[in-house]
Structure formats: structure tokens, C-alpha cells
Amino acid sequence: MKLKELALMLGCEAMGDPETEIQGAAGIHEVKEGEATFLSDLKLLKECAGSRASCVIVRDFIPDLGKPQLLAKNPLYAFARLLERFYIQPHKPTGISDAAFVSQKAGIGNNVSIHSFAFISDNAVVGDNTVIYPGVFVGEDTAIGEQCILYPNVTIREKAQIGNRVIIHAGSVIGADGFGYVMEGGRHHKIPQVGGVIIGDDVEIGANVTIDRATTGNTFIGKGTKIDNLVQVGHNVQIGENSILVAQVAIGGSTKIGNLVIIGGQVGIADHAEVDDGSMIGAQSGIMGHLENGVYSGSPAIPHRNWLKSSALFARLPELNKKIRELEEKIKDLERRQS
Numbered sequence: 001m002k003l004k005e006l007a008l009m010l011g012c013e014a015m016g017d018p019e020t021e022i023q024g025a026a027g028i029h030e031v032k033e034g035e036a037t038f039l040s041d042l043k044l045l046k047e048c049a050g051s052r053a054s055c056v057i058v059r060d061f062i063p064d065l066g067k068p069q070l071l072a073k074n075p076l077y078a079f080a081r082l083l084e085r086f087y088i089q090p091h092k093p094t095g096i097s098d099a100a101f102v103s104q105k106a107g108i109g110n111n112v113s114i115h116s117f118a119f120i121s122d123n124a125v126v127g128d129n130t131v132i133y134p135g136v137f138v139g140e141d142t143a144i145g146e147q148c149i150l151y152p153n154v155t156i157r158e159k160a161q162i163g164n165r166v167i168i169h170a171g172s173v174i175g176a177d178g179f180g181y182v183m184e185g186g187r188h189h190k191i192p193q194v195g196g197v198i199i200g201d202d203v204e205i206g207a208n209v210t211i212d213r214a215t216t217g218n219t220f221i222g223k224g225t226k227i228d229n230l231v232q233v234g235h236n237v238q239i240g241e242n243s244i245l246v247a248q249v250a251i252g253g254s255t256k257i258g259n260l261v262i263i264g265g266q267v268g269i270a271d272h273a274e275v276d277d278g279s280m281i282g283a284q285s286g287i288m289g290h291l292e293n294g295v296y297s298g299s300p301a302i303p304h305r306n307w308l309k310s311s312a313l314f315a316r317l318p319e320l321n322k323k324i325r326e327l328e329e330k331i332k333d334l335e336r337r338q339s
Contacts, residue, residue, distance in 0.1 A: 003017065003022060003055055006022055012072045022034065024036070028051055035052075036053065039056050039065075045065070049064065055068045055070060056068075093111035096108070097114060100114045100119070102118075103123075103124065105123050106122065115134045118136045121140040123141045124139065126138070126144050127148065128147070130144055137156065139158035139160070142159060144156070148166045154170065156174045156175060157173075160196055160199070163201035163202070163203065172211075173211070175213040176213065178193045178212040179253070180193060193213050195235070196218045200224070200225070203226070206229035208230050209230065209232075212235040219233065220238045221239050223241050224242040229247050231251075234250075234253035235254070239251075239261075240258045240261065243257060244262045250269065252271030254272045256274045258275055261275055262281070264285070267285045267287065268287065270287060273291070274289070276292050277293060279292075279293055281295075
């Protein structure tokens, strides 16, 4: 594509030769001649100027860059659209493999692809243009929306509801039993988990994620939320819209997480906790109770600024302890002199 065509597609302003040919896109470190890259941090300006890129997506024109530029409000978003344009092939439906099992009682939409060894149970529904890869299991009375992608060995248990344009990566399990037991007679008795899971539109779920079904009612993931690999979502958890959960987050049962929340890697959230809209939680934090809108770190979590101060003090504890001992010795010496 020519630079002027890319500008029209992205809604950007082109600066430089509009006839420049662009045949791909890559990061600054890998970009080749004929490809576009992006610059969102001026710290990389020198490296970008020295790269072989034929075009750079920037927020504001940079005279010293010496390359054709596309001016975009969000360079990274424009770059993502270029990657999609050059490298993501449109879905071509392949139909239902002879090696797949699809119940005659299932409802299958138009242009669906169901690959070998997938299993679609009674009364399951699969929406138009959805792709189901090998080894996927879809349980009874489960509904999967349109334009979804279920990668190999995904398990979706019975009575789950999956929205449109949902992506679920390999090995994830949606609708396993919640971890519920009651002690009686000296042993743990299982509490039947008879609820379901509802996943909204445009959710993406990473590899080997587990989202448990509710005890009663539904576990809920709001539209646009993105979940990284190896995340555990307990029974009856409610997660709002457009939130981010980074790898190895574990969320206890009946927790409520608001909209536009960002949760860093390896955060642990106790059951029945509540996190307000727009909150940010740093990696490896421990969450209990109610977090009002804010930025938090530490275990148990405290406001991030306080955590930074506490961390600085923690690193100085050996030094402070030594000074305290020295002061104690001086006080003892003064007391001996006065007595």
C-alpha cells in the first residue's frame, strides 16, 4: 500500500512522499525497508531515526526523524491496525469436520468452522462465523455467540453463555465447579455448583484460564474485559467492563470488580472483596475488603504512594535498627553515669 492509502485507512495525516510503498509493519528493533513502525516514546528517537523503517507512526511531526510519517492521536493503536491489515487473514469457513462430533440437537449458525475432535453437546448453540479448533468441548445448553474463536482444548461446561467476538485461548476451562465445601461430621461435604457463567461481548481469555461456574446464579465477565494466561476466577465473581487481569491473578468467590480496573500479575484477591471502578492494583498485591477508586500496592494492599514510602523504609531497616541499638546503648550509658 502507498503511504497516502494507509493515511486514508487509518484516518491519519501523511507527512512525506505520499507514494512511499509500505508492505508490512514491525517494531523498531525488527523493522525492515518497506515496512512501517511506530514511536510512542521520544527516548527511542535516535534508534528509530537509524532504523530501516520506510514510515513511522508518531503523535506529532518530528522534523529530525528524516522519514515519512503518519500523524496519529494514538500511534500504538494505529500500529495495531496495520498489523491487522498486513498479517491477519480474514476467516474462511471450513465447515464441520467429519472427525468432529456435533449433536443433532445442537444449533449451528452460518459459516461456522468446527475442526476435528471437537465435541458439541445437545442443545448447544454456535453462532455465525465462529471457529472451534480441535479438541474443544462445548457442554449441554451452552450458547456461543457470533465471530468467536475457541482455540484447541478449550472446555466450556454446560449452561454457559459466551457473547459475540469472544476469543478463548488454548487449554482454558469455562464453567468448572466452584470451590465450595461445608464442614460437617469432621469432613468436607461438596456444595453443589448449579449456577452458570456469562461472558460478555469482545472478551479475550488467555491460555489455561479457569473461570468457575456459580454456586447459584452466574459468574459474570463484562464486555471488553481482557484476561491474561493462568488466571483463576472463582465462583460468583462479577467483573465489570473493559478491565484488565494480568497473568496469575487469583480471585476468590463472590468478589466484585468494577469497570476499567487494572490488576497486575500475581495479585491475590480474597473472597467477597470489592474493587471500585477505575482502580489499579500493583503486581503481587494482596486484596481484602473494599478498595475505593485509587492505585494500590503491597500485601495487604495500601495506597501506592504509601507503599513506595514503606518500601524505601523497609530497605533501610537494618541501618535503622543499628542506629536504634546505638541510641539504646547511649541512653544506658547516660543512666549509669547519673545513678
